[in-house]
Amino acid sequence: EVQLVESGGGLVQPGRSLRLSCITSGFTFRDYPVTWVRQAPGKGLEWVSFVRNKAYGGTTEYAASVTGRFTISRDDSRSIAYLQMNSLKTEDTAMYYCVRGGYGEAFDYWGQGTLVTVSS
Amino acid sequence: QAVVTQEPSLTVSPGGTVTLTCVSNTGAVTSDQYPYWFQQKPGQAPMTLIHDTNHRHSWTPARFSGSLLGGKAALTLSGAQPEDEADYYCLLSYNGVRSWVFGGGTKLTVL
Numbered sequence: 696e697v698q699l700v701e702s703g704g705g706l707v708q709p710g711r712s713l714r715l716s717c718i719t720s721g722f723t724f725r726d727y728p729v730t731w732v733r734q735a736p737g738k739g740l741e742w743v744s745f746v747r748n749k750a751y752g753g754t755t756e757y758a759a760s761v762t763g764r765f766t767i768s769r770d771d772s773r774s775i776a777y778l779q780m781n782s783l784k785t786e787d788t789a790m791y792y793c794v795r796g797g798y799g800e801a802f803d804y805w806g807q808g809t810l811v812t813v814s815s
Numbered sequence: 816q817a818v819v820t821q822e823p824s825l826t827v828s829p830g831g832t833v834t835l836t837c838v839s840n841t842g843a844v845t846s847d848q849y850p851y852w853f854q855q856k857p858g859q860a861p862m863t864l865i866h867d868t869n870h871r872h873s874w875t876p877a878r879f880s881g882s883l884l885g886g887k888a889a890l891t892l893s894g895a896q897p898e899d900e901a902d903y904y905c906l907l908s909y910n911g912v913r914s915w916v917f918g919g920g921t922k923l924t925v926l
Contacts, residue, residue: 730915732861740853740861740904742915756913759816792860798912801866802851808860 697721697804699793704809707783715809717776717793724774725749730797731767731778733789734808741789745797746776756798761787783813817841817909821918826926827895835921836887837905843886844907850888851906852881854899855920861904865890892923900925 703715717729730745744757744767755767766779776793790810796802818840827833837850844850852865863872865881868888878894888905905918 732917739902739920740855740906740917742906742917745915758914797915801849801870802863802906803866803872805860805862 697795699795699804699806701791701793701806701809704791704811706812706814708815709783709785709813711783712779712781713783713811715778715780715791715793715811717778717806719774719776719795722795724769725771727795727800728798729767729769729776730794730802731776732792732794733787733811734792735786735789738789743791744778747798748800751799780811783811785813787811788813817907817914817916819905819907819916819918821903821905821921823919824922824924826924827892827899829895829897829925831895832891832893833895833923834884835890835892835903835905835923836884837889837907837918838887839907841909844883844888846883848888848907848909849912850881850883852879852888852890853904853906855902855904856900864903895925897925899923 698720700718728747731743746755746767764782769776790808792808793806795804820838853861855861864875869881882889903921
């Protein structure tokens with residue numbers, strides 16, 4: 696069974712950092728890209744970032760709203776994807792979802808999300 | 816920055832048919848943008864319904880179908896069920912699949 700489980704969310708002050716993890720199982724992680732999507736409370740979905748699998752160079756892409764502050768990475772040996780979030784702003788408050796897919800492979804499975812609240 | 820627009824809300828009668836659309840401000844939506852459709856119910860994570868314009872996942876009911884219609888991506892629901900009441904989001908790729916942009920979502924009421 697394919698599973699993606701996010702963790703690492705919580706309450707953090709503006710300007711601080713947080714690292715989210717997406718722990719996966721049930722599939723060959725190294726063969727798939729991973730995407731992060733967020734949803735502010737009561738709002739729509741927003742694409743954040745994706746990391747390609749090694750076959751496509753393992754390279755990364757970011758939304759303009761997070762470029763220079765967020766870094767996506769992956770550890771194929773542990774089947775985990777990460778989202779390092781620095782210089783957090785109040786507008787980064789959202790539920791963060793990791794999703795299998797995004798480049799070369801279709802988006803299909805979603806995690807249940809982890810809530811990030813940026814507030815003083 | 817591309818902007819993707821959907822109908823804010825639509826209503827369909829049980830058993831009826833409704834079409835949701837997805838418009839890009841950069842021009843006609845094409846299959847090279849790999850249009851997606853997602854369903855999200857309150858308090859739940861989104862679920863992928865349609866990928867690459869018109870391909871259902873194994874869990875997607877056959878009453879959902881995707882297409883390109885007059886320069887827009889479209890999701891048609893034929894034979895609406897009460898459990899189809901949800902928010903629906905489209906997603907399009909840009910810049911040679913270097914970025915993705917979601918539509919604002921459509922709140923579908925089955926009434």
